[in-house]
Amino acid sequence: MVKGKQSILFDKAVYIEETACIVGQKEGEGPLGGSFDIVVEDPMFGSKNWEEAESRLQEMAMDKLLSKTQVPREQIRYIFAGDLLGQLIATSFGLKKYDIPVFGLYGACSTMGEAMSLGAITISGGCADNVVAMASSHFASAEKQFRFPLEYGNQRPETSTWTVTGCGAVMLTAQSQPVSIKGITTGKIVDFGVKDSMNMGACMAPAAADLITANFKDLEVDEKYYDRIITGDLGVVGRKILLDLLREKGYDLSSNHMDCGIEIFDAKNQDTKAGGSGCACSAVTLCAYILKNMKNRKWNRVLFIPTGALLSTVSYNEGKSVPGTAHGVILERQA
Amino acid sequence: MKEENINEQQRNRQYNEYVKQVAPKASCLANCVKAFITGGLICTLGQIFIAVYMENGMSKEDAALWTTLSLVLLSVILTGFNIYPLITTWGGAGSLVPITGFANSVAAPAIEYKKEGQVFGIGCKIFTIAGPVILYGILTSWVAGLLYMLVQWGAGR
Amino acid sequence: MEFIKAFIIGGIICALVQILMEKTKLMPGRIMVLLVCTGVVLGAVGLYQPFLDFAGAGASVPLLGFGNVLWKGVREAVDNKGILGLFTGGFTASAAGISSALIFGYIASLIFNPKMKKK
Known part of the structure; x- marks a missing residue:
């Protein structure tokens, strides 16, 4: 049901069935370190370059989600996913092996909200029973694209932030969950x-x-x-x-x-x-x-x-x- | 519509003012002291190189050139081991201003972009930060030389 | 004595540039361009050489000194070759700095791989 100017309250409920998250070393050393599914020490995640590393992050998060969820893989109707890189290369290379229809999204760092919103609309509208919403970012690929090469020295001002290396994925479903x-x-x-x-x-x-x-x-x-x-x-x-x-x-x-x-x-x-x-x-x-x-x-x-x-x-x-x-x-x- | 634009501009100006007030700033004094120490040490190192080279019988000009080479090499090695960016994180302008900062700006993209190939990776990106320095340095010196020539000419007449 | 002079004067230049960076939020690339161009101008109006003679490496190691080198090269070449010198002087004088950075930088790209930042 449409509410006011820009909100929706769903008539047909949408649930979060399972989640998977994977992060880099620095995030693993942070206050939430113990709660992540996987912490990987190698910042390249076993790949050859930063962009591939971010694709690998998406792949690992998806694999983890598939191993945790009760939803059979063939019943996942869509993936809503995005990242920060130009033309969403982390998403397209990370998710190509799954053989599941993908909506690639760019919402800068708000992508997870966008993916969950669209996924929920799709389920509530009866167009899917199960969809995955996910988003990734990698400190090095983001730094390389938006700022400087990592070997270049610069002083970060107090207002600057540190790009999180990681990927989070949630399974949205029409079946009742907590x-x-x-x-x-x-x-x-x-x-x-x-x-x-x-x-x-x-x-x-x-x-x-x-x-x-x-x-x-x-x-x-x-x-x-x-x-x-x-x-x-x-x-x-x-x-x-x-x-x-x-x-x-x-x-x-x-x-x-x-x-x-x-x-x-x-x-x-x-x-x-x-x-x-x-x-x-x-x-x-x-x-x-x-x-x-x-x-x-x-x-x-x-x-x-x-x-x-x-x-x-x-x-x-x-x-x-x-x-x-x-x-x-x-x-x-x-x- | 027009009034809306003016209101928006005013709102944006006020907001930017407000942001300036609430944004935390690093202590300028502390950063200046760090820059002073870092820059001072790099220049002292340069002076040591000059002294050593002149000790070994080089002319002042040659010693200066060898010093440039030595500092550049040192900076590139430190860049390769990811130590130079740590120095800049602490020392700020202290390691950007010396010639070693220029060398860092050449080596860093060369290493970072090697994955994108010899020509369009290293070849193009090696100049991303150093290119403007070379372009505008050469251009300014060309203009200065032209003026110098005109002055000489005028004086000769 | 000359080492102390180099330390203090090099340090002061860097501290002044730090103030400039904090006040204007200029990116490092722009700062480097600004320094080299300022060095050319200071050299051309005759201020940098006496300063260099006094401060040694304190004045030659900062990029201002690189600008001064460019200017000296152009002036010498103009004296010797006239108009042609306008086009040869700058690169001739700065050849050691630019070539070494490019060549060592290239070799570094063969040896080293991109690494993650910890801080």
Whole structure:
């Protein structure tokens, strides 16, 4: 059922059946280290280059998901997947061996939210029984594409974030499970004219604030409706801005807001500055941390909001600002 | 529509101002001290090279050229072992400003892009950061030389 | 004595550039271009050579010194060959720096593989 301007509450429920997540060494050494399915020490993941390494990440996550899930492989109707690389090469090379129809998505670091939204719509609309939603990122391939070669020296400012190396995948299904996707709120592209690509938190915070406000209005609720409101990769700078922006609108999220980018690394000891970022940041935190806490009934209703900064090296060189976007997924623990 | 644009511009300006206030900054003083130490040490190393080469009977000009070669080689080796970027993470401008920073900017893309092939990988990308330095250095010196020639000419008449 | 001078003056140049970077958020590539061009200009107006004579490696090792080398090359070539020198001087004088970086850089690409950053 369509709600308000940009939200849907599903009439036919969609559930999260199983998850798989795989990360690199640095993520494994972080505060969530013990909760990931697989931690791989080799940053190349046994491949020849960084791009192939990220494809390998997707492959390993998919394999892990297939081994954990009860859903037979031939009953997976679609994969909704994406990454950060140009023309989605990590996804196309990572998923080609599975012989399953794929929708390739680009939502920058918000891709996991986009994939889960579209997957849930497809199931709820009766077009599929089981779909996979997944997203990956790799520190080295992202750094190479968006910034500098890794051997080149540069000083990262305090506002910068560290791209998470990893891949998270979830199996969405129509069959009843403990955690459901109750609805979604799809984000607009929001641009407040910030040009600093080393401060992505500031670029994305307005989009996250816009999405949260829209969700509250569409559903006619407020911040107390959720046990947790969890953004993707705003980092400490973006979180502060988000709380300020929402306070202006009359909402106080200081007690129930969390950010995956802040949770995944120990900023002080791992020198990640403002926090983690990348598609995998929200994807693996969802699998390893958020859904576990929901299954344990620590949280019963969560608004999960992967956030994305929509820039390319071309738009940056041409002097454009960095617009942000966000995709909200309403997760609910079944009684 | 027009009014909307002006409102948006104003909102963006206010937001950027606000972001500037809340964004944490590294201590400028601490970073400057680190840059001073790092840059100072690299220059001292250069001076040591010059002294050693002149000790061995080289002219001042040749010693300077050999010093450049030595510093470049050292920087490329440190880049290969991924040590140079660590120095820059700590020392900032201290290791960007010396000629060793230039060498790092040449070696780094050469290593990183080798996977994309000899010509379009290493061949093209080796100049990604150093290319502009060479282009604008040569161009500026050409313009300066032209002006110099014109001045000489004027004085000769 | 000359070592201390090189340390202090080289250090000061780097610290000043650090301030510039913090205040303007200029990317390192732009900083390097700026330094070399500034070196050419300072050389051309006659300021850099006396500074170099005083500071030694403190002035020759930073990229400003590289700019000064370019300028000196062009001036010498213009003196000897006229217009042709405008086109030969810069590359002749900077040949050691540029060639060594390219050649050593290339050899490094044969020996070393891309590595992950830990920090």
